[in-house]
Amino acid sequence: MARIALKDQFFTREKVELIGGEIERVDSAFRRDEFVAVVVARFPELELKARIDWIAMRLERHLPHDFRRAADVLVRSLPAPADPALSDGDFGDFIYAPYAEYVARRGRTVEDLDFSLTALREITTRFSAEFAIRPFLDAFPDQVLATLLVWTKDEHYHVRRLCSEGTRPRLPWARNLTLSYDVGIPLLDRLFADPTRHVTRSVANHVNDIAKKDPDLALDTLARSRDTGHQRQREMRYVIRHAARTLIRANHPRALDLFG
Numbered sequence: 001m002a003r004i005a006l007k008d009q010f011f012t013r014e015k016v017e018l019i020g021g022e023i024e025r026v027d028s029a030f031r032r033d034e035f036v037a038v039v040v041a042r043f044p045e046l047e048l049k050a051r052i053d054w055i056a057m058r059l060e061r062h063l064p065h066d067f068r069r070a071a072d073v074l075v076r077s078l079p080a081p082a083d084p085a086l087s088d089g090d091f092g093d094f095i096y097a098p099y100a101e102y103v104a105r106r107g108r109t110v111e112d113l114d115f116s117l118t119a120l121r122e123i124t125t126r127f128s129a130e131f132a133i134r135p136f137l138d139a140f141p142d143q144v145l146a147t148l149l150v151w152t153k154d155e156h157y158h159v160r161r162l163c164s165e166g167t168r169p170r171l172p173w174a175r176n177l178t179l180s181y182d183v184g185i186p187l188l189d190r191l192f193a194d195p196t197r198h199v200t201r202s203v204a205n206h207v208n209d210i211a212k213k214d215p216d217l218a219l220d221t222l223a224r225s226r227d228t229g230h231q232r233q234r235e236m237r238y239v240i241r242h243a244a245r246t247l248i249r250a251n252h253p254r255a256l257d258l259f260g
C-alpha cells in the first residue's frame with residue numbers, strides 16, 4: 001500500500017476550505033471560494049514547505065492590506081489552542097503554519113515587533129511558529145530573546161517549546177540563524193526542569209545540535225542542569241541520553257561518564 005506524502009496529508013483541499021471558512025466567519029469580506037480555488041490549483045506542483053509559502057502569499061492577497069488588521073483576523077479565526085493539560089504528542093495542525101509565515105513576511109518591522117510576537121505566541125499554540133520566529137531573531141535579537149526568556153515560564157507548553165525549538169542552531173527544514181550557536185543557553189537553563197516531555201525533547205535536540213559544534217559547552221550545560229536537581233532523575237537521564245546521543249555514539253569520554 002503506497003504511503004501518502006506528508007504534503008498531501010497536511011495540505012488538502014479540505015484543510016484549505018477549513019481555514020477559509022474560519023477566516024470568512026471573522027471577516028465577511030474574505031473571498032473564501034476564490035482563495036480555496038487559487039491555493040489548491042498549485043498544490044500538485046508544490047512540496048510541503050512551498051505549500052506553506054504559497055498559502056502565506058495568497059493570504060497577503062486576500063486579507064486586508066493593513067498588516068495589523070489582517071493578522072488580527074487570522075488570530076481571531078483560530079480554533080481553540082492545543083490542550084495545555086497534555087504532556088506530549090499534540091503538535092497541532094500543519095495548516096496553520098502559513099499564518100506564522102504570513103506574520104514573518106509582513107510584520108517584521110520595529111513598529112510591529114511587539115504586535116507580531118504576540119500574534120506568533122497565539123499561533124504557536126495551534127501549530128509551532130519555530131520557523132517564523134527565526135527571521136525575527138536575526139532582525140531583533142535582543143528584543144526577541146528577552147521575550148523568549150519570559151515565555152520560558154508561559155502557561156502553555158507549546159510556547160515554552162518554541163523558546164528552545166526556535167533558537168536551535170540546526171533546526172531541520174529551517175533557515176540558519178545568523179546568531180551564535182550558544183544564543184539559546186539562557187533559555188535552556190530555564191527549560192531543563194520543564195514538566196512536559198514535548199519541551200524537554202526539544203531541549204535535548206537543541207543541546208545535541210550544540211554538541212556537534214562545541215561538545216564541551218553541550219556537556220557543561222547538561223552537567224550544570226543535572227546538578228541543580230530541579231528535574232526528576234528519570235527525566236534528566238532521558239535528556240542527557242538524548243542530548244548527548246551524537247557524542248555517546250562517538251564514545252566521547254565525558255559524555256559516557258555523564259550518562260553513567
